[in-house]
Amino acid sequence: MHFLYNIAVKATENLLPLAGRYSEKLRKFSDGRNGLFEDLASKIAPGDKTIWFHAASLGEYEQAVPVILKVKEIFPGHKIVLSFFSPSGFEVKKNTSVADVVTYLPLDTPANAEKFLKVAHPDWALFIKYEFWPNFLQALKNSNIRSLLISGVFRENQLFFKPYGKWMRQYLEAFEFFFVQNKKSEQLLQQIGFENCKVSGDTRFDRVNAQLKQDNRLQFIEEFVGDKLCVVAGSTWPEDEDLIVDFINRNHQGVKFIIAPHAIKAEKIQGLQSKLKAESVLFSEKEGKPLKDAGVFIIDTVGLLTKIYSYAHIAYVGGAAGNTGLHNILEPAAFGVPVVIGHNFEKFPEAKELMEAGGLFSAENSTQANEIFHKLVNDREFREKTGSNSVAFIEQNKGATERIYNYFLKNK
Numbered sequence: 001m002h003f004l005y006n007i008a009v010k011a012t013e014n015l016l017p018l019a020g021r022y023s024e025k026l027r028k029f030s031d032g033r034n035g036l037f038e039d040l041a042s043k044i045a046p047g048d049k050t051i052w053f054h055a056a057s058l059g060e061y062e063q064a065v066p067v068i069l070k071v072k073e074i075f076p077g078h079k080i081v082l083s084f085f086s087p088s089g090f091e092v093k094k095n096t097s098v099a100d101v102v103t104y105l106p107l108d109t110p111a112n113a114e115k116f117l118k119v120a121h122p123d124w125a126l127f128i129k130y131e132f133w134p135n136f137l138q139a140l141k142n143s144n145i146r147s148l149l150i151s152g153v154f155r156e157n158q159l160f161f162k163p164y165g166k167w168m169r170q171y172l173e174a175f176e177f178f179f180v181q182n183k184k185s186e187q188l189l190q191q192i193g194f195e196n197c198k199v200s201g202d203t204r205f206d207r208v209n210a211q212l213k214q215d216n217r218l219q220f221i222e223e224f225v226g227d228k229l230c231v232v233a234g235s236t237w238p239e240d241e242d243l244i245v246d247f248i249n250r251n252h253q254g255v256k257f258i259i260a261p262h263a264i265k266a267e268k269i270q271g272l273q274s275k276l277k278a279e280s281v282l283f284s285e286k287e288g289k290p291l292k293d294a295g296v297f298i299i300d301t302v303g304l305l306t307k308i309y310s311y312a313h314i315a316y317v318g319g320a321a322g323n324t325g326l327h328n329i330l331e332p333a334a335f336g337v338p339v340v341i342g343h344n345f346e347k348f349p350e351a352k353e354l355m356e357a358g359g360l361f362s363a364e365n366s367t368q369a370n371e372i373f374h375k376l377v378n379d380r381e382f383r384e385k386t387g388s389n390s391v392a393f394i395e396q397n398k399g400a401t402e403r404i405y406n407y408f409l410k411n412k
Helices: 002-019 024-031 036-043 058-074 087-093 110-120 134-142 166-174 183-191 204-211 219-225 238-249 266-275 305-309 330-334 349-356 366-378 380-396 400-411
Strands: 050-055 079-084 101-104 122-128 146-152 177-180 197-199 229-236 255-261 280-282 296-298 314-317 339-341 360-362
Touching: 002 024, 002 134, 024 087, 036 101, 036 110, 050 058, 058 079, 058 087, 058 122, 058 146, 058 204, 058 400, 079 087, 087 101, 110 134, 134 146, 134 166, 146 400, 177 183, 177 400, 183 197, 204 330, 204 380, 204 400, 219 255, 229 238, 229 305, 229 330, 229 366, 238 255, 238 266, 238 314, 238 366, 255 266, 255 305, 266 296, 305 330, 314 366, 330 380, 339 366, 349 360, 349 380, 366 380
Parallel strands: 050 079, 050 122, 079 101, 122 146, 146 177, 177 197, 229 255, 229 314, 255 296, 280 296, 314 339, 339 360
Antiparallel strands: none
């Protein structure tokens, strides 16, 4: 099976440049890896000490950040190497000050894995959540590089737990320890013989809680919102916008709406604006405009959403109305905001748990979304109770970073 896997990866590597002609995302995926090893070698000297963190995309990056900051305290002389698999993570965070070196992860071939580890030569490797690349894991094991999985999540339908998945299980042996988010993940690992695991929780809880201590003020948002109730729809896809536009178009004189699309594409944003009855204004065109007169503010830039959530009375978090994957619900929850999402969230345990805690609601269609939003907008006591449930949920789940930090202290 590993042989067939390698053939498939090599074929993908050869086909990517061609596929990039028809897809902007695949073009970035392919072009971004050009000259990767030369760039790494220019930033990492043979004598440098390094620690490598790997994140699939932005969500995993957010889980990595609090651990990176703690690891820096323990290993101040090490460079932090941060790799991304997805362009949506790399393009947004390629200039982050959290890491010393930010790079794409090469495709998972044996040659790429060996070369990457030779150039980066990390003392530790930390994978975030669920990125399992067989050749990289085998190379880590062969090189005796200490490796951890943090904020891990395992599900029964993963290959490791299938009768025909034995070939894949062996690569998990590369991990010295598994820090997992929930008891189910721990039990699944133990069922296949891995006792070196512990339920530590999700480090994103620590990440979003830390945001409360930052300066989250945005003058232009204050001007737009004024003293009105504010609904923030963050990281939305077209399917999410279809779910909420009907409610926005109803006559809500006392409500302001902020929409921050996940993909900043002019034609998509123009399409969104064409569906809105209320006057809308773009972040990119806000200068000189009376923001308080607009009903909808569309944020056509990145990097502001977390602070914007601090102004929300209600939040809609995108990704679950379609199949693209639910975005970060913990950011608005940390600010004590009720959260509304779509209905495809089976792979996101934090959404199920926040729903059980009374801080989140799921809508399958625009009719359900209208009902939920109407209740939250018009029933202040209900809205504030739901927001309090969100805060309590965050408070109860903090501490994963400290548990990982203690492991490093004991085992460095």
